[in-house]
Amino acid sequence: MGNMENDVLAGVGGRLRGLRRARGTTLAALATETGLTASTLSRLENGKLRPTLEQLLPLARAHGVPLDDLVAAPPTGDPRIHLRPxxxxxxxxxxxxxxxxxxxxxxxxxxxxxxxxxxxxxxxxxxxxxxxxxxxxxxxxxxxxxxxxxxxxxxxxxxxxxxxxxxxxxxxxxxxxxxxxxxxxxxxxxx
Structure with a gap:
């Protein structure tokens, strides 16, 4: 796994935990919302499990944030907000x-x-x-x-x-x- 990939995935767990707590949602409620198990969600938040795209997509949807926000993708320099109806x-x-x-x-x-x-x-x-x-x-x-x-x-x-x-x-x-x-x-x- 390249260094760039490590950097991008490094803080995913903490960001996921922060988003869930900001919404006042439990692991059990988030599991129901995303179709992932509470155990998987806990391991993702604790950094014990490396996230896959199949796990990140429903989490981004549930939290109402772009995928880029979860994985700390480097900024593109594009100031536009891309609205997704x-x-x-x-x-x-x-x-x-x-x-x-x-x-x-x-x-x-x-x-x-x-x-x-x-x-x-x-x-x-x-x-x-x-x-x-x-x-x-x-x-x-x-x-x-x-x-x-x-x-x-x-x-x-x-x-x-x-x-x-x-x-x-x-x-x-x-x-x-x-x-x-x-x-x-x-x-x-x-x-």
Whole structure:
């Protein structure tokens, strides 16, 4: 194994442990998420097992970071951020932040009304703030329903049952900030 390869793989274990702890995820939960065993994950984090690409790809996906961040690939000098859209439940989600843990930023594109796979309200830990970039948004929060247009924003505790979707025959694009541990995106002035 060449010296360059040793350098690139040297700190993988520590980075993996740091990312997992920053997300507040257990080895068991990460094992379920990645399909790797908790024992393998522990050995990777402790540096007792040399990582393979087949192990690193699901870990990068689970932690929401580029593969380069895990293996400390030498910087290319390219300042551009390469955004990789993800399709989930009919939505197009573009992660705008690369770090694990803390408040995460996304651009989310909701399909035109009637094309969504579900209007079932969901609940989960966290706090969310969104800003409507284009289109009209139907936002259901608890027993209330709101219609938001371009330039309008909303913030809410995601433990309250909620659903967000396009309100008409056009797609709706939102800028979303989400704090998985319930971090608020900003302090609202008291009224």
């Amino acid at each position: 993800v399709r989930r439940s009919g939505l197009t989600i573009v992660p705008l932040t690369r770090r694990a843990g803390g408040v995460q930023a996304y651009k989310v594109v909701y399909p035109p009304a009637g094309r969504a796979s579900t209007t079932k309200r969901q609940t989960h830990e966290g706090y969310e703030w969104f800003y409507v970039l284009t289109g009209k948004v139907r936002f259901v929060l608890g027993d209330e329903e709101y219609l938001l247009g371009e330039g309008e924003a909303a913030e809410f505790d995601t433990r309250v049952p909620h659903w967000i979707g396009s309100a008409d025959k056009r797609s709706a694009e939102l800028l979303t900030l989400f704090g998985p541990q319930g971090e608020r995106a900003h302090l609202a002035p008291r009224t």
